[in-house]
């Protein structure tokens with residue numbers, strides 16, 4: 001079914017009785033060409049690109065819970081492309097280009113809003129460091145600039161520029177940064193993959209791998225054994241757990257990250273803004289809620305909930321940056337399980353088992369990565385070759401010393 005203004009009009013005039021379910025609910029078949037484990041953003045995007053770009057449609061996505069119930073539906077929705085390290089730089093730049101055409105590609109409104117992203121600097125040294133980052137972003141062909149206090153004051157008068165401890169000296173402005181509706185991204189990819197013949201199988205947890213002579217031949221699941229020639233893992237926070245089922249020891253730790261939303265209030269925050277003296281970022285959703293978050297809870301866990309000390313720290317950072325948010329009442333909070341790699345960068349690679357591929361290590365930044373990650377993982381599974389824009393995300397980089405150390409761009413376990 002093609003979504004359009006005409007279709008809305010037609011359905012509206014005929015009692016809205018013609019809408020079809022957005023995806024089917026098929027039973028698993030005994031065998032597929034490709035199985036993707038994990039119905040999050042990366043797994044569903046991979047299924048979409050496998051079907052659309054490579055015509056591989058005999059594919060199942062196996063999801064232990066419901067589609068989009070993991071981090072893809074739990075994040076703070078920030079989309080940006082300001083990474084500096086070779087490897088990440090070209091990858092996130094490519095992802096941004098895919099975001100810019102994603103609603104059209106999927107025929108589904110993912111509500112990608114390029115409202116602009118402002119990262120505050122609180123010392124002259126931080127301005128200098130962000131100036132270097134702006135130069136790197138511009139050199140790559142994406143746009144960024146350093147803006148001064150007066151410009152920030154005009155754009156965001158609610159920021160406390162003269163905070164006694166953290167005065168604002170300037171900011172890094174990326175006008176193509178912004179947000180997208182996280183659930184819609186999962187649903188849009190799911191709908192597209194399903195419409196091309198991919199089976200999306202929910203409530204189907206993978207519990208083991210069948211491996212013969214170093215080659216994967218299928219998976220054991222809570223809904224029985226399923227055979228496949230190729231299997232891709234995209235299970236984010238459960239990467240270590242699922243990897244261990246195939247004998248993989250991954251350089252990844254699972255950590256909790258929380259998100260918070262206030263009651264809906266009148267629009268006042270026009271951009272996505274991050275604090276430079278701590279880990280705090282905020283935007284305002286289309287429903288009016290202030291959506292914000294901070295640092296990891298900093299202990300290993302598979303629980304999708306966090307603890308109060310982090311709530312206090314996030315509130316402190318938020319109040320230091322925008323004192324007015326102290327008046328908003330918090331409505332909801334939740335946690336997601338982050339697949340933290342030790343250099344802050346992801347993996348899209350083959351494993352030592354023939355036919356088994358791995359996608360993970362997205363840390364707290366994998367929402368914006370979903371389009372390029374899906375495209376690169378589909379390319380690797382379909383062709384056996386690494387996509388040019390994701391060629392450095394190798395599993396052996398800790399052995400070879402080719403780390404992509406993006407640690408300076410946010411918190412990672414190794415820094416604490």
Ligand SMILES: Cc1cc2nc3c(=O)[nH]c(=O)nc-3n(C[C@H](O)[C@H](O)[C@H](O)COP(=O)(O)OP(=O)(O)OC[C@H]3O[C@@H](n4cnc5c(N)ncnc54)[C@H](O)[C@@H]3O)c2cc1C
Nearest residue numbers: 038040041042064070071072075076078206336366367368
């Ligand atoms: C609070 C929070 C805020 C964030 N903010 C941002 C942000 O602003 N910008 C940004 O770019 N990124 C952000 N992220 C990170 C981003 O959400 C993740 O990096 C990304 O969503 C991870 O990839 P995914 O979507 O595939 O993961 P998920 O949606 O978690 O998908 C993995 C799926 O695998 C399934 N699974 C696990 N084990 C099995 C099994 N054995 N069998 C079958 N299925 C299994 C899970 O149920 C899950 O649905 C944030 C994350 C959180 C939690």
